[in-house]
Amino acid sequence: MNDETFLNEQVEVIAIFGHGHEPCRLLRFKRANGREVEVKELGLRHPFNSGNKTLHIFDVTDGGADYRLEFDSERLIWHLTMEADHYE
């Protein structure tokens, strides 16, 4: 059964903003406990509008777990909001 953990953890992210179909490429992020996670693949990026405010939601994986990161385009901060690492 799926094992998701929902979080609201502010994280530091290294990302490259460019152009093309993947205008924001995430490289790695650092969690509150200091652990660094290397992003192996961006699954999907989609915007989420909450009124006039837009959050950009990035579903990524490090090859062992899936993570959901949210970028607040107004406050320019990142939050880790979901981790799913056990599917067996």
Add this chain to the structure above:
Amino acid sequence: MNDFAAFNYERPLIMHIDLNSCFATVEQQARPMLRGKPVAIVNRRTDTTAIVTASYEAKVLGVKVGMKLRDAKILCPDIIGLESDPPKYRYVYHRLLDIMKDYSAHVTMKSIDEGIIDFHDSPTAISGRDLEDIGREIKQRLKDEIGVWMRCNVGIATNRFLAKTAAGLHKPDGLDVITPANIREVLATMKLTDLTGIAGRNEKRLNSVGIFTPLEFLDADPVTLQKVVFKSVVGMWWYKRLRGWEVDDVSTEIKRVGRQYVLESFSLSHDEIVQRLHHLCESVGSRMRSQNKSARGIYVYAKTLERGYWHSSSLSQLPFCSDQTIFVLAKQLFENAPTGLKEIGIHCYELESIENDQMSFFNDQIVRERQVTDAIDGINKRFGERTIHAANTLETGIYVKQKIPFGSTRYL
């Protein structure tokens, strides 16, 4: 001999695109660790919830849409149940729509996961190309622009019905064309119920005159279909449809706006159920106003645990669209509802455009209500859904969540 006895021999210019297992595929795209695993999308993660979409890996093991998650776990103990994530699917829908609109101005989305491109009026630079090439290009663009796990079925034919049929021939990543040259061959591989629009009742009607296969359906004469089988013009529509003539290019008008909710617990008190009904009323009011509509009719229903169905409705002289009025009317009707409920629902009908409302003697009250409603809608639009709502529904938001409506794309 009628004008439509022959097949339609024009060049096939209708393309149907279908993202099969859409929600599950999108989740597998978003979350790479789910790829290759049986996934079921549900609206609420409880064992009694019904599966909205299953991934191909789950379908292979016998999991079907509509099946309870509990039953799916018996067939497939490793199945991963995920709660649906509408913003994600809405995003993919809009990306698919953008891609389709690059090829024609005449794009119709039939639901969140399927749409039609009509190439009849496309520029020659596009319609002059081989449509199969365009189909392959769209498949590749889905992978490039959304993600590598995205797949779609493409069907090409002279009308919408056959294009959809073609799209269903080789799931999950097919590309097929139906023409007069191969239609008999295609229909020979299908059952009657494989045809979109032929389910239990229509199948029985056809069986009653000795039609048991799509080929027999194709060979049936139009008089039998019209006078005996369908007893209406629908028979002639089927006759034309199967021969590639277009009969489904019709726009539908919004007739009613509604929502239903399966209660999260079957032991809720009457007041708690009314709170959830209030939440549905707010949701219906918001949807109705987003379409610039007001209603005069309201219909409330409930399903009981003993498979009973209760309903009540009323028609007002004056149109209404505020959440408050909808709730007051619905609550009055709901006072007679039975106990032991499993599901509740509400529809507003007799819709009319808000601008066309006739002024009434009670003008002041209506204008005031409209102004308050507009102000609330404005705040909710600016600061997010349900920033302002009734105090009565403060605690219902975690249960009665906004889900993706199948069929209509009006609210996407």
